[in-house]
Amino acid sequence: MNGSAAEGAARISARLRELYAVSDDPGGLTRLTLSPSHKRAVDLVSRWMQEAGLATRLDPTGTVVGRREGPNASAKTLLIGSHIDSVRNGGMFDGPLGVVLAIEVLRRLGNLGRKLPFAVEVLAFGDEEGVRFPTALTGSRAAAGTFDPAALDSRDAAGVSRRDALTAFGCDPAWIAAEARDPARTLGYLEVHIEQGPVLETRGLPLGVVTAINGASRGEIVIKGVAGHSGTIPMHMRHDAAAAGAQALLAIEDVGRSFEDLVATVGRFDIPNGAVNVVPGAARLSVDVRSPSDRDRALALKAIRTRVQAIAQQRGVTADLAITYDMPAAPCDPALMQRFERAFARQGYEPFRLPSGAGHDAMAFRGRIPIAMLFVRCRGGVSHRPDEFASDADIACALAVMEDYVETFAARA
Ligand code: GLV
Ligand code: MN
Ligand code: MN
Numbered sequence: 001m002n003g004s005a006a007e008g009a010a011r012i013s014a015r016l017r018e019l020y021a022v023s024d025d026p027g028g029l030t031r032l033t034l035s036p037s038h039k040r041a042v043d044l045v046s047r048w049m050q051e052a053g054l055a056t057r058l059d060p061t062g063t064v065v066g067r068r069e070g071p072n073a074s075a076k077t078l079l080i081g082s083h084i085d086s087v088r089n090g091g092m093f094d095g096p097l098g099v100v101l102a103i104e105v106l107r108r109l110g111n112l113g114r115k116l117p118f119a120v121e122v123l124a125f126g127d128e129e130g131v132r133f134p135t136a137l138t139g140s141r142a143a144a145g146t147f148d149p150a151a152l153d154s155r156d157a158a159g160v161s162r163r164d165a166l167t168a169f170g171c172d173p174a175w176i177a178a179e180a181r182d183p184a185r186t187l188g189y190l191e192v193h194i195e196q197g198p199v200l201e202t203r204g205l206p207l208g209v210v211t212a213i214n215g216a217s218r219g220e221i222v223i224k225g226v227a228g229h230s231g232t233i234p235m236h237m238r239h240d241a242a243a244a245g246a247q248a249l250l251a252i253e254d255v256g257r258s259f260e261d262l263v264a265t266v267g268r269f270d271i272p273n274g275a276v277n278v279v280p281g282a283a284r285l286s287v288d289v290r291s292p293s294d295r296d297r298a299l300a301l302k303a304i305r306t307r308v309q310a311i312a313q314q315r316g317v318t319a320d321l322a323i324t325y326d327m328p329a330a331p332c333d334p335a336l337m338q339r340f341e342r343a344f345a346r347q348g349y350e351p352f353r354l355p356s357g358a359g360h361d362a363m364a365f366r367g368r369i370p371i372a373m374l375f376v377r378c379r380g381g382v383s384h385r386p387d388e389f390a391s392d393a394d395i396a397c398a399l400a401v402m403e404d405y406v407e408t409f410a411a412r413a
């Protein structure tokens with residue numbers, strides 16, 4: 001029995017709830033890359049893939065790959081994926097929706113005994129958020145053939161290298177290069193994701209087709225001042241690293257406001273060894289800059305560097321900005337987007353296009369393998385929060401469109 005899209009959506013949301021409970025934080029969802037909860041999620045998702053008739057393996061970056069073979073060895077492969085890592089105290093839908101929905105599409109096609117003229121791989125990436133290490137997208141970049149081995153030397157806050165974390169996870173980084181998919185043998189990469197913004201809800205639409213994913217830079221500013229006794233050092237003799245950091249934060253916000261469609265965020269501000277009675281001797285700030293224009297993003301980073309140096313000089317501290325992650329904007333493939341629009345129309349939904357302000361695994365395939373993304377409306381545009389929500393009705397729309405997409409792709413391939 002295959003059942004309706006509504007039954008499929010109910011299965012998807014039940015599985016999303018099950019996955020939401022797989023967390024390293026008993027009070028909410030925290031599933032950072034290569035953590036114990038990521039391992040449990042890998043096991044659960046592998047089981048669901050196997051039940052859907054897929055052959056599973058864990059790749060050398062910690063991605064679960066579920067493969068359904070094509071009719072013969074020369075058949076090309078369609079990739080469908082998203083991620084199963086989360087931010088700290090995140091929501092149920094960011095990432096897992098795309099993975100669980102893809103598994104459901106293949107489960108249903110398998111139950112119907114549908115043969116496809118190509119192979120399909122469902123990819124459950126484990127490093128999209130980039131919260132644990134200063135680098136990200138290692139799984140999707142490995143599949144795209146753009147993995148940078150320097151990411152293996154990046155370290156988390158506890159000093160553990162990605163190389164060691166991968167090895168402890170049961171992965172062998174020596175084989176990462178072999179994950180690169182051959183563009184000549186790959187039909188494309190599709191990803192379903194919640195919008196994480198308010199546009200679809202404002203328009204009263206359940207789904208949208210993504211036009212492009214904004215480029216992003218991430219980095220860290222380390223400020224070094226002079227620590228001292230908070231009771232004895234007169235104000236005019238201080239070199240307070242946290243005060244300089246606060247001023248840098250406001251300068252970064254100001255730069256973000258000065259470019260159209262660009263956003264700049266300090267999401268973390270640490271005062272190492274901070275105490276109530278100590279003038280801060282050091283501060284660390286994360287920096288995240290995104291834009292649809294790679295040129296504007298480069299100009300904004302330059303402006304941030306200049307402003308932060310001026311603040312440092314004025315306060316007699318040092319400030320270093322190191323960029324740890326840099327992804328150019330990724331346009332979606334016009335032909336794959338059109339296929340989405342035709343599937344929308346056949347399923348009775350209004351085709352609507354919008355850009356993605358959030359980053360996605362899809363962007364790793366830029367310039368290598370054509371990408372397309374389907375966005376699903378989320379309540380209040382809320383994401384990266386426990387109250388992130390997409391309704392079963394909207395998930396059913398996405399399931400119907402994706403099923404139609406894959407079957408139609410098969411008919412025309
Ligand atoms: C991931 O959600 C990102 O856009 O940072
Ligand atoms: Mn995501
Ligand atoms: Mn996210």
